[in-house]
Structures are given as C-alpha cells and as structure tokens.
Amino acid sequence: MAQVLRFAEERDLAVVPFGGGTSLVGGVDPLPGAHRAVLALSLERMVDPLAVDEVGRLARFQAGIRGPELERYLSERGFTLGHFPQSFERSTIGGWVSTRSSGEAVRREGELSQWLRGLTVVTPRGILRFEEPLPEAAGPDPFALFPGSEGSLGVIVEVTVAVRRKPEETLYRGTLFPNWEAGVEAGRELAQGHLPPFLFRLTDSEGTALTLEGRGPGPGLSGRVRERIEPRYLEFKHFDPGTMCLALQGWEGTPEEVSLSEREARRVTREHGGMDLGRAFTEFWRRERFAFPHLRDDLVEAGWMVETFETAAAWSEVTGVALGVRQALEERARAGRWALLVATHLSHVTVSGAVLNFQLIAPRDPEDAPGQAQALVQAGLEAVMKAGGKFSHHLGVGRDRLNLLASQRSPVETTLLASLKRALDPRGVLNPGKTLSLEEGPSNPPKGS
Amino acid sequence: MAQVLRFAEERDLAVVPFGGGTSLVGGVDPLPGAHRAVLALSLERMVDPLAVDEVGRLARFQAGIRGPELERYLSERGFTLGHFPQSFERSTIGGWVSTRSSGEAVRREGELSQWLRGLTVVTPRGILRFEEPLPEAAGPDPFALFPGSEGSLGVIVEVTVAVRRKPEETLYRGTLFPNWEAGVEAGRELAQGHLPPFLFRLTDSEGTALTLEGRGPGPGLSGRVRERIEPRYLEFKHFDPGTMCLALQGWEGTPEEVSLSEREARRVTREHGGMDLGRAFTEFWRRERFAFPHLRDDLVEAGWMVETFETAAAWSEVTGVALGVRQALEERARAGRWALLVATHLSHVTVSGAVLNFQLIAPRDPEDAPGQAQALVQAGLEAVMKAGGKFSHHLGVGRDRLNLLASQRSPVETTLLASLKRALDPRGVLNPGKTLSLEEGPSNPPKGS
Structure with missing residues (x-):
C-alpha cells in the first residue's frame, strides 16, 4: 500500500480509496484535482479477519470487509459488532471509519467511538498504528483525526473493534403517537432514562402516511396493525391520521433486560399518548431496515x-x-x-x-x-x-x-486542518477536491515541493 | 485571553495555563523553554457556570471551576456530571479536559469523551469553538485534539458537558477475593455483562494488607468487617491472608436498577470465590475516596x-x-x-x-x-x-x-503533532518543554518566524 502511494506521488496521480462505493455525497468520485489522472484504490481483496481476542472482546479486520461477512465471522464465535448502517449490505468497515458512519442503533450513544479501538493507516509519509483498548492520556491523540477523514489523510487498511456477546433476545414494537411532539418527548425521556431501547425511530406524519398507506403488494403489515390503523378505530381513539406519527422501538439483551426495558418503554409511550401496535413490527423491520437503498435505486x-x-x-x-x-x-x-x-x-x-x-x-x-x-x-x-x-x-x-463544510470552518480551523493535510499528504494525492484538500489551506505550497 | 497570548508572543514569554495545580507529572512547572520568562496564566477567577439546558441535559462552565463547586451547582438543579478523579476537590474542569482525566467511576466506559460536548479554546492563532451534542461526520474533527493537549495547543476557557439526573440511590459493597486472578476475572465478567457496577476497584494483596491492617485510630472499618477478616474466620473460609484481595464495588441509579445490578454482581462475585464484606464499606469509601492526595502530602x-x-x-x-x-x-x-x-x-x-x-x-x-x-x-x-x-x-x-512519550511516537506521528503545534502556536509560547513542544518537530523554524 505504501508503494502504491509512492507510485502515485512519483507519477502525479490522485488516489481515491474505494471500499463499498456507497457514498451518497460523491465521496468516491474520480476527481484528479491538480494531478494528471486518478487511481481508484480498491480494497475489495483486503477482506480478511486478522485476529479475535475472545477474552478482551477485540477483533481486528482488514478494512475492505463488508458488513455481512464481518457479522457472519463474529457470529460464528458468539459475538457481534452491532453496527448496522443502512448501507450495511454493501459498505465496508474501512468505509464506516473513514466516513464516521453511524449505525441504526443507539448503542452506547450510537457512535463509532464506542467500538473503534484501533487503526492502521497508510499515509504518503509513513504508516500510523493505533491500538487503544482504553482511552489514553498521552498527549493530543492523532488517532481521533482519522474517523471522518474520508480518505484525505491516509488509507485505512486495518481496523480493531470492540465486540460483544450476541444478544440472547431482540424485540421490536411499533407505536403510534398522536403527533410529532409527543413522539419526540417520549424518545427523549427514554434516551435520558435508565434502560433505553437500543432502537427508537420516529417518522413524521408524512412519512407515516407513506409507510402505512403506500405499501404495494407482498408481505406487509400484519392484520392486527391493519385493524388498529382503520379510520374508525383511530377516530374512536381520538387519533388524527393527519398528524399521527409511527415509531419503531427495539430492545436487546438477556430476556430479563429486554423485559425490563420494554416495560419501561411501554409506560413512557402510554404517558405520551402513544398506542401500541404490537410486536408484529419485528418482521416488518427486519425486511425494511436495509430496503431504502434498493427502493432508492x-x-x-x-x-x-x-x-x-x-x-x-x-x-x-x-x-x-x-x-x-x-x-x-x-x-x-x-x-x-x-x-x-x-x-x-x-x-x-x-x-x-x-x-x-x-x-x-x-x-x-x-x-x-x-x-x-x-x-x-x-x-x-x-x-x-x-x-x-x-x-x-x-x-x-x-x-x-464541501462548500457547506468550508462555510462552517473558522479560519483557524482551516489553517489547522490544512497543516494536517500537508504533514501527511504534502503533494495532495489523496482524494483531492473533497473533504480536505491542499488547496483549502491559507497557503498553497508549490507543486512537488 | 487572546490579548494575553498576543502579549506573550510580543514579549517572548512562555505561557503556562494554571487550573487547580494538581498535576503529578510536572504539567504546570514554570519552564521557559527558549523564551525570556514564564507567565503563569491562572484561571482561578474563571469559575462561573454559564448555561444549563435542562431539556437537553447540557451545561456550560468557565474552565476554572473546581469539582465541588461544579457538582454543587448541578446538584441544586437535580443533576450531576459524575466525574470524580482523585484530585476532585482541587482540580478544575479545564484541567480535566486538558489532561484527559478519568474519574473513579466506570460511567459508560469511564471516559471524558462520554460527557464532553463542547469546548472554547483560545490559541495564539485564533479562537476555536466546538459544540457537538452528538458526534458529527463533517471531516476530520479538530475537537478531538484538545483533550490531552495539556495547554500545549491553546487555553481551554469554556467547557460544555452532558449532565444526568442525580442517581436516586448509590450503594457500595466490599468483597474479598481469594487472590488477584479471581478478582480480575470477576471484574472482567461484570464489565462485559449487562448492568455493570459503576465502580469496581480491586486492590492487590499488598495493598489489601495495607488497607485492612494499616489503619490508625479514628472511624475505620466496621465491626462486621473486622469479624470477617479475623485470622480464624479467614482460615475457616480457606482464605489466605497473604494472597487475598479487597475489592470495592458500587452501583447507582433507580432503586430497581441498583437492586438488579447488585444482585448480578453478588452472583458473579460468589462464582469467583469472593466473600461479601457487606455495605459497611459505603461510609469507608466516602471518606477514603479523595484521601490519598492528602495522605501523600x-x-x-x-x-x-x-x-x-x-x-x-x-x-x-x-x-x-x-x-x-x-x-x-x-x-x-x-x-x-x-x-x-x-x-x-x-x-x-x-x-x-x-x-x-x-x-x-x-x-x-x-x-x-x-x-x-x-x-x-x-x-x-x-x-x-x-x-x-x-x-x-x-x-x-x-x-x-516527555522522554517516554517521545519514545512511543513514530516519526510520522511526531511530524503530524509538530505540524499541529506550528499551526496553532507557531512561536511555541504555550507550555514549552512538556507534552508538545516546537522543538520536538523534525524541523525547528527560526525563532520569531
């Protein structure tokens, strides 16, 4: 990998690291920047699991492994990473880190930093290795700069993650709230309480109408849900179909844990005027969770x-x-x-x-x-x-x-980021014209300097 | 503050930001580096709470506020930050961030990143403001560079934190494990399980002997604990006083939550041969938790x-x-x-x-x-x-x-950190001779450049 980057520098080629190719923001568009041509650097063969520490619950993977293969490997050992972005089926762990991806779930704040424990990054100026099972207090930590760097500072080639035991039980329920505000308040109360659901997803009234009415043929909502969203039943319950909002909630863990947190969620839901639609949503959600990218196409x-x-x-x-x-x-x-x-x-x-x-x-x-x-x-x-x-x-x-990002950055932040870019990629070969370019800095060093 | 830094640059003075002054590693020693003299920049008057958002559970403070005043302010509003480093009584929130401090507790991984939501940092090249109630995916995030920077990149003047409701109940129990390995295994099983204790602190056999035997007069261990550590009782229980290890465990939350997680902990403790010493440790711990710095003196x-x-x-x-x-x-x-x-x-x-x-x-x-x-x-x-x-x-x-840190950093990491330092503090006035100096970089720009 280091040789590829040297080659690119020598031949004046831009390098676009390519994982699953699921960017929705042009993250892997082949822009040459000031260079002669673009080299698409595919990680599709770097898909191996490298190590798993079952005692410390750590696993290390090559960056090109995709969601399903990664979860299958862990699952065979009784573990899960539990990171399920909507692009899960096609995207890679290297892509998740480089774009600072979020999963569907509220897993301990639902963020990458909750499971990312190590990285190996190849930059044009050398290889950086970070292994931090626990956070450290050893000066400013460059580790934190690579999530979100989108291939502009280096190529992520290995990723170490914290894994956990597969939950014994996973359960979903659908809920109807009378309006958006009630759903938001319920979500907040649950998130700030003890035993929050691992999933809380509220859809506004327009989205709710689309979900409940717009389904075509095929296995859709169960009979019980259909009964509950009948206009006459809704009227009886004083629900306005024009304002009501659908929420999906999910719990996982041991049976005891699931039962406790589900009970708490039903209490909070009732307090905010929500109507339970039952567990019939479990199957519905399993089918729908990764469907949007396909629907989009x-x-x-x-x-x-x-x-x-x-x-x-x-x-x-x-x-x-x-x-x-x-x-x-x-x-x-x-x-x-x-x-x-x-x-x-x-x-x-x-x-x-x-x-x-x-x-x-x-x-x-x-x-x-x-x-x-x-x-x-x-x-x-x-x-x-x-x-x-x-x-x-x-x-x-x-x-x-990029234009929006630039407008949010202060001059001193721009200077800081440009200095990072120059330190690791002084010729600007990595993913130019996107997240972080040499050209953004206050001073543009002479080409090839 | 920006004026102070400009003044220091003009007069060629080193600046050492000074919070609580509790560093154990010479973090606030007055080193001039290549400068004429040292300016100690005390934050002792910047102690005001600035804002509290009770809905979003966010609070903002000036960086010089100390632990007890911060917790008192939050407590009056029903909240807590819950960060209790051993230096709590004297250290400041700005110091906690700049040294990437850890509290006593295992609060969602026991780390700063779990509660830090925003910073205002004054650097010689401008002011940086970060407010991130949730993590963002907007390019590499310079926010992450300031925890651990120890005054070498800027002066932290404001800190925004996530707060939470004060726990309804807090409970501690003492436990004796037959040996170190058993205690470690129990701690691991609890940390990796559901409902972990918020505190698990295991002392090795030497430390245990010191704690149990070395107490002077004054209100010490309760009668029940004394009975249990009697040599004859220990012999009856097949505990070897030469290998046994004392552990302190703590739980907090709603009464239901505390009772559940305490029950789980007692099960795991028993499975690893641990002997319960009862709740008598609650008072003992309250008194001892911040005692070490005083004992040290x-x-x-x-x-x-x-x-x-x-x-x-x-x-x-x-x-x-x-x-x-x-x-x-x-x-x-x-x-x-x-x-x-x-x-x-x-x-x-x-x-x-x-x-x-x-x-x-x-x-x-x-x-x-x-x-x-x-x-x-x-x-x-x-x-x-x-x-x-x-x-x-x-x-x-x-x-x-510093010498140890330098030995752990790879050349490319050193280059990267030096470029950061140059971007924000090109004259090297901030805390020279410590965590991050201009002199560390591969090239040393001419003084006053």
Whole structure:
C-alpha cells in the first residue's frame, strides 16, 4: 500500500480509496484535482479477519470487509459488532471509519467511538498504528483525526473493534403517537432514562402516511396493525391520521433486560399518548431496515429524484430544526414549481440530542434534474444550519457538501486542518477536491515541493 | 485571553495555563523553554457556570471551576456530571479536559469523551469553538485534539458537558477475593455483562494488607468487617491472608436498577470465590475516596517517597502487566538498596480492558531522593511498555514523562503533532518543554518566524 502511494506521488496521480462505493455525497468520485489522472484504490481483496481476542472482546479486520461477512465471522464465535448502517449490505468497515458512519442503533450513544479501538493507516509519509483498548492520556491523540477523514489523510487498511456477546433476545414494537411532539418527548425521556431501547425511530406524519398507506403488494403489515390503523378505530381513539406519527422501538439483551426495558418503554409511550401496535413490527423491520437503498435505486430508475440528508441536533433544537427544514424545502419546491414529498425521521436518540434524517422524493425535473436536487438539498442544509443543527451526522462530506463544510470552518480551523493535510499528504494525492484538500489551506505550497 | 497570548508572543514569554495545580507529572512547572520568562496564566477567577439546558441535559462552565463547586451547582438543579478523579476537590474542569482525566467511576466506559460536548479554546492563532451534542461526520474533527493537549495547543476557557439526573440511590459493597486472578476475572465478567457496577476497584494483596491492617485510630472499618477478616474466620473460609484481595464495588441509579445490578454482581462475585464484606464499606469509601492526595502530602512531609503511575491494558494483558511491573520495581529497589512497598489497583473496568494504578511508597533515599523516585518510576513504566501496556492512562505527560512519550511516537506521528503545534502556536509560547513542544518537530523554524 505504501508503494502504491509512492507510485502515485512519483507519477502525479490522485488516489481515491474505494471500499463499498456507497457514498451518497460523491465521496468516491474520480476527481484528479491538480494531478494528471486518478487511481481508484480498491480494497475489495483486503477482506480478511486478522485476529479475535475472545477474552478482551477485540477483533481486528482488514478494512475492505463488508458488513455481512464481518457479522457472519463474529457470529460464528458468539459475538457481534452491532453496527448496522443502512448501507450495511454493501459498505465496508474501512468505509464506516473513514466516513464516521453511524449505525441504526443507539448503542452506547450510537457512535463509532464506542467500538473503534484501533487503526492502521497508510499515509504518503509513513504508516500510523493505533491500538487503544482504553482511552489514553498521552498527549493530543492523532488517532481521533482519522474517523471522518474520508480518505484525505491516509488509507485505512486495518481496523480493531470492540465486540460483544450476541444478544440472547431482540424485540421490536411499533407505536403510534398522536403527533410529532409527543413522539419526540417520549424518545427523549427514554434516551435520558435508565434502560433505553437500543432502537427508537420516529417518522413524521408524512412519512407515516407513506409507510402505512403506500405499501404495494407482498408481505406487509400484519392484520392486527391493519385493524388498529382503520379510520374508525383511530377516530374512536381520538387519533388524527393527519398528524399521527409511527415509531419503531427495539430492545436487546438477556430476556430479563429486554423485559425490563420494554416495560419501561411501554409506560413512557402510554404517558405520551402513544398506542401500541404490537410486536408484529419485528418482521416488518427486519425486511425494511436495509430496503431504502434498493427502493432508492428503483425510484431513480423510474424517473424520480430521491435525495437524503441528515443532521444532529440538541434536544432543545430538534423540533425547531425539523420545522425549519420542512418550511425551507417547501418554499424552494414552490419556487421551482416542483411537487415534493418530504419524510422526516428522528433516530439515534441519545442523552444530549438526536439525529434528524430527511428523505426528499419528487418527480424529476426534465429540464434540470441535477439543479433540482442540488437546490433542494442546499435549501434544506442551509435551514439546518440556521436553526442551530450541524450539516452532517452520518453521510459525510465528500464532494457534494464541501462548500457547506468550508462555510462552517473558522479560519483557524482551516489553517489547522490544512497543516494536517500537508504533514501527511504534502503533494495532495489523496482524494483531492473533497473533504480536505491542499488547496483549502491559507497557503498553497508549490507543486512537488 | 487572546490579548494575553498576543502579549506573550510580543514579549517572548512562555505561557503556562494554571487550573487547580494538581498535576503529578510536572504539567504546570514554570519552564521557559527558549523564551525570556514564564507567565503563569491562572484561571482561578474563571469559575462561573454559564448555561444549563435542562431539556437537553447540557451545561456550560468557565474552565476554572473546581469539582465541588461544579457538582454543587448541578446538584441544586437535580443533576450531576459524575466525574470524580482523585484530585476532585482541587482540580478544575479545564484541567480535566486538558489532561484527559478519568474519574473513579466506570460511567459508560469511564471516559471524558462520554460527557464532553463542547469546548472554547483560545490559541495564539485564533479562537476555536466546538459544540457537538452528538458526534458529527463533517471531516476530520479538530475537537478531538484538545483533550490531552495539556495547554500545549491553546487555553481551554469554556467547557460544555452532558449532565444526568442525580442517581436516586448509590450503594457500595466490599468483597474479598481469594487472590488477584479471581478478582480480575470477576471484574472482567461484570464489565462485559449487562448492568455493570459503576465502580469496581480491586486492590492487590499488598495493598489489601495495607488497607485492612494499616489503619490508625479514628472511624475505620466496621465491626462486621473486622469479624470477617479475623485470622480464624479467614482460615475457616480457606482464605489466605497473604494472597487475598479487597475489592470495592458500587452501583447507582433507580432503586430497581441498583437492586438488579447488585444482585448480578453478588452472583458473579460468589462464582469467583469472593466473600461479601457487606455495605459497611459505603461510609469507608466516602471518606477514603479523595484521601490519598492528602495522605501523600503527609507522608512526603514525614520523609517518605510517594509516587504513583498508571496504565491501561487490554484484558488479556492485565495480569501480565501487573506482574511485570512489580518484578521490575522490586529488582530496581534491590539494586538501589531501597525498601519499597508497591500497591497495585485495578479500576475503570471496561468491556475491552482496565486501568492498573501503582502506588510506590519507600523511605526517602537521603543521598538522592529525586534520583530514587525517577529511577523507580522509569523502571515501572518501561516494564509497562514491555508488557504491552500504555504508559499513561490518566495522569498525563507533563514534564516528567516527555522522554517516554517521545519514545512511543513514530516519526510520522511526531511530524503530524509538530505540524499541529506550528499551526496553532507557531512561536511555541504555550507550555514549552512538556507534552508538545516546537522543538520536538523534525524541523525547528527560526525563532520569531
């Protein structure tokens, strides 16, 4: 790998590390930057498990291994990593780290730093190895710079992770809340309480209508759920189909643990006016959890624009951000004379805040499809920042969001990041034109210096 | 603050940020480096709470506030931060962050990153503000560089933290394990299980003897504990006083939570041959938890050498590191003809590993007291690294451990850190001669460049 990077420097080639290729933000687009050509550096053969320490519950993998193979390997030994991003089926562990990916679950705050324990990174200036089963107090820790670096500082070739015993039991329940606010409050109370669910995913009223009504044929919602969402039953329960919001909750662990936390969740749900839809959602969720990327491909092929973006917000800002974004998107759609459907999801509920994910679906503008998508996402992300949210929680920066990232960085932060880039990749061969380029810095050293 | 740093640059003064002044590694020693003199930058008046968001459970403080005042402020609002390092009574939140301090407790892995949500840092090149209620995926995150930076990259002036509801109940129990290995295994099983205790602290046989026998007058161990450690009772229970190890376990939360996790801990303790010493330890621990710094001062005044160092180790390395260090210390003491008592503590048990803390007590060498302390600590830390441990978990680097840190850094890491230092503190005024100096880099820019 070090030789490949040397070769690229000598021949003046840009290098784009390529894992699963599932970036939604142009993270692996072949941009040459100031170089002669682009070398796509595929990790598809670096897929081996390297070591597993069953006592210390640590496992080390080559960076190119994909989600299903990684979980299969651990599962055979009674363990799981438990990281399930929506791209799970196709994306790689190296990609998860380099984009600072988040899984579906609220596993101890639902974050990479909860399971990442080591990295080997090949940079044009040498190899960095980090193995930190526990955090250290040994000066500023460069380890922390590589999650989120998106191939701009080095190529991640090995990853060490903390694994855990496979849960004995996993259980999901569906819930209907009378409105968005009630669902958000319930999610917050659960996340801040003891024994939180490992999954809490709330869909706004538009998304709820889409989920409950828009299903085609095939094994859909069970009879019991169908009964409960009958208009007459809802009326009897004083539920307004125009405002009600569907939530999915999940628990895992020992049977005792699951039963305790499920009981707590049902209490909180009731207190916020929620209606239980039963465990029938378990199968529904198993089928649907990784379905969106496929649905997206189908819709795009059928002539639709499908975009998605997300943000993290503190609890006190969650509803303001969600409303602000919807308003901005609707205004922009009116201005462009586009029909637009927006579904908002709240997920990754933590003690301090949650993630908001926005799915945008519209008939593709025949005149300027790329302009339509860009205008809508831009309007949405600007509204996010205006309302106090951050512009990216788990999709990364890539090519598409570089302008927004630059606008959020202060001059001193830009200087700092540019100095990092120069120290590790002085010729700027790594993934130029995206997350972090040499050109961003205040001074641009002469080429080949 | 920015003006102070400008002033220091103009007048060629080194700046040593000063919080509680509790560093055990020379972190606030007044070293001028290449500068004319040293300016001690005290934060003792920056002690105000700035904001508290009770919905989002976030609180922001000026960096100079000390542990007791911070907890008192939160407590009045029903919250706690729950970070209790041994220096708690005197140290500041800014100091906790800048040294990447660890508390007594295993709170969600017992680490700073679990509660740190924002920082304002004044550097000679500008002010950096980070507010991240949730982790972000927006490129490499410079936020992560400041914990552990020990005043070498900037002065931390504000800190935002995640707080939580005060636990309704807190409970401690003492346990005797027949030997070290049994205690370690019990700690590991609990840390890797569900509902782990928030505190698990195991003392080796030497430390146990010191604790149980070495108490002077005053309110000590309760009658029940005294009965259980009677030689005849121990013999009846087949406990060898020469190998037995004392453990302290703690639980907190709702009464239901405490009762569940306490029950689980007693089961695991029994399985590993442990003997319950009852809840009498609660009061004992409350009194002793912050006593060591005071005891240390008393002993030093009475002519003793007291040193302490610590390391983090993966579970598979814990016992090897503990044995290797003891052996190396005993050898070095023999070579120096010093009587030496070593007490080893295991704490911060996490899923992946634990922290080992070593306390060294010896009659001070009348000929060369500093040489004695340095030789012993050096021998211990070298043994740590030889056995696979890391040389610092929570005391930091400071002045005393700089040589060891340098030996652990690879050339590319050194280059990277030097580039950071140059970007933020190009004249090297911040805390020179310690964690991170300009002089460490591969190239030393001309002074005043």
